Amino acid sequence: MTKQRLRFLLVVFSAFLLLATPALAQDFHGCPVEGRGGDPALNRLKNRTEVPASFESIDFEALADLVMPEGVGKKHRAQWSRATLASVEPQEKRAIQVVGYLLRVKLEGREATNCGSDAPEDRDFHVWLANSADDDRLDAVVVEVTPRIRVRHSSWSLTNLNRIVRQRPRVRISGWLMLDQEHPEQVGKTRVTLWQIHPILTIEVWSGGRWRELL
Numbered sequence: 001m002t003k004q005r006l007r008f009l010l011v012v013f014s015a016f017l018l019l020a021t022p023a024l025a026q027d028f029h030g031c032p033v034e035g036r037g038g039d040p041a042l043n044r045l046k047n048r049t050e051v052p053a054s055f056e057s058i059d060f061e062a063l064a065d066l067v068m069p070e071g072v073g074k075k076h077r078a079q080w081s082r083a084t085l086a087s088v089e090p091q092e093k094r095a096i097q098v099v100g101y102l103l104r105v106k107l108e109g110r111e112a113t114n115c116g117s118d119a120p121e122d123r124d125f126h127v128w129l130a131n132s133a134d135d136d137r138l139d140a141v142v143v144e145v146t147p148r149i150r151v152r153h154s155s156w157s158l159t160n161l162n163r164i165v166r167q168r169p170r171v172r173i174s175g176w177l178m179l180d181q182e183h184p185e186q187v188g189k190t191r192v193t194l195w196q197i198h199p200i201l202t203i204e205v206w207s208g209g210r211w212r213e214l215l
Contacts, residue, residue: 028148029122031115038112038182041077045092045178046113046124049148051201055097055174060131063098063141063177066091066195073184088179096197097174103128103140105161114147122147125161127200128191133168137190142180143173146199155214156203164205172211174202 026033028047035043069084077085108124110116117123125145128137150156164171175197187194203214 035113036115039076043113052095055095057097064192072181094177099172100129101133102165103130143197149199170206172204175200
């Protein structure tokens, strides 16, 4: 093999790696970041793994009172108006931090976001965060633990999170702000708003006079 041909093959191989690496990095157990089915734009938001340099601290009430755009329920984002997208997209670039209490934790079923996998390690934890330990779910904000983030935290198990639910210490939840338009019928029943923290990136528990991160 001549040096010129060898050099050509190396260039081609390098180019292949550059093109292939981002796609491989976004896959999780064979599931691409846009999931399979459902709303691909929403799936990409749910499957974010980027960790920001810092989080914006906001009050629980400010999160619960965020304006929910009209006419988006059950609609893919490709069907939203430009005005609606322009109002929602800046909010979903916010990495926020909210203090509250965990009311309930549930292992979700199959979802398009996770390519319909039935394996527990590929499914979300649905978590209800409230402003008071005595609140009902209709007053809570949904915050979600995703498989792509949970795999980085060995203690983010259903057992540990349910222990926090029972003991009801204050918690501080940090993650990406996101509007989930798929459940408008649940507002006022199992949540106070369509706005969520999804995915959760950090869970902290108030203990011994300071915040302790759940690793």
